[in-house]
Amino acid sequence: MAGQQVIxxxxxxxxxxxxxxxxxxxxxxxxxxxxxxxxxxIPYLELMSKRPTALKYTGLYNQLPQILKEFxxxxxxxxxKRILRMFKKMTEATGFDTAIEAFEEGIKLGVNDLDSIWAxxxxxxxxxxxxxxVTLPDTVPELKxxxxxxxxxxxxxVPGGLQL
Numbered sequence: 001m002a003g004q005q006v007i008x009x010x011x012x013x014x015x016x017x018x019x020x021x022x023x024x025x026x027x028x029x030x031x032x033x034x035x036x037x038x039x040x041x042i043p044y045l046e047l048m049s050k051r052p053t054a055l056k057y058t059g060l061y062n063q064l065p066q067i068l069k070e071f072x073x074x075x076x077x078x079x080x081k082r083i084l085r086m087f088k089k090m091t092e093a094t095g096f097d098t099a100i101e102a103f104e105e106g107i108k109l110g111v112n113d114l115d116s117i118w119a120x121x122x123x124x125x126x127x128x129x130x131x132x133x134v135t136l137p138d139t140v141p142e143l144k145x146x147x148x149x150x151x152x153x154x155x156x157x158v159p160g161g162l163q164l
Contacts, residue, residue: 001017001019001025004019004020005020006018006019006020006025007019007020007022010030011030012030013029013030014027014028014029014030015027015028015029015030016028041060041091041096042088042091042092044058044060045060045084045087045088045091046088048060048084049081049084049085049088050081052072052077052080052081052083052084053077053080055072055080055084064100065100065104067103067104067107067108068100068103068104068107071083071103071107071112082114083114086114086117086118087099087103090102090121093125094125098121098124098125099121101124102117102120102121102124102125103117105120105124106120106121
């Protein structure tokens with residue numbers, strides 16, 4: 001839309017950019033305060049996954065935690081491509097912060113392959129697994145309830161403490 005007039009529709013929670021005919025272009029979450037910046041990195045992640053060496057020169061790289069930067073730096077060219085494609089997939093599904101959290105946790109656990117990081121991501125985003133009810137076969141005997149009688153220990157405690 002460079003060089004064209006756009007219309008800004010500001011709401012309480014978001015900002016929407018419209019073209020001259022009031023057609024929707026993009027919507028951003030509204031940021032309050034001075035000198036705040038909003039950037040949707042998802043379209044750029046696809047491009048960066050094709051040219052991963054350009055990542056260091058983007059604003060996204062500066063937003064990444066140090067542990068993830070080091071993980072990327074240790075990866076070869078093809079590895080960086082795969083990492084960025086997975087990062088894009090995670091970000092599209094659950095957001096930037098969740099994707100970062102999955103990478104951070106996986107790396108802190110000593111993971112160095114993408115399958116394990118994906119497993120960490122799935123564990124973080126899937127919630128708790130359903131617990132099936134355990135049914136025992138009829139051959140297992142039913143145990144009687146056992147309640148220990150600890151009153152005998154009460155007799156060992158002398159009121160007022162031990163007298164010497």
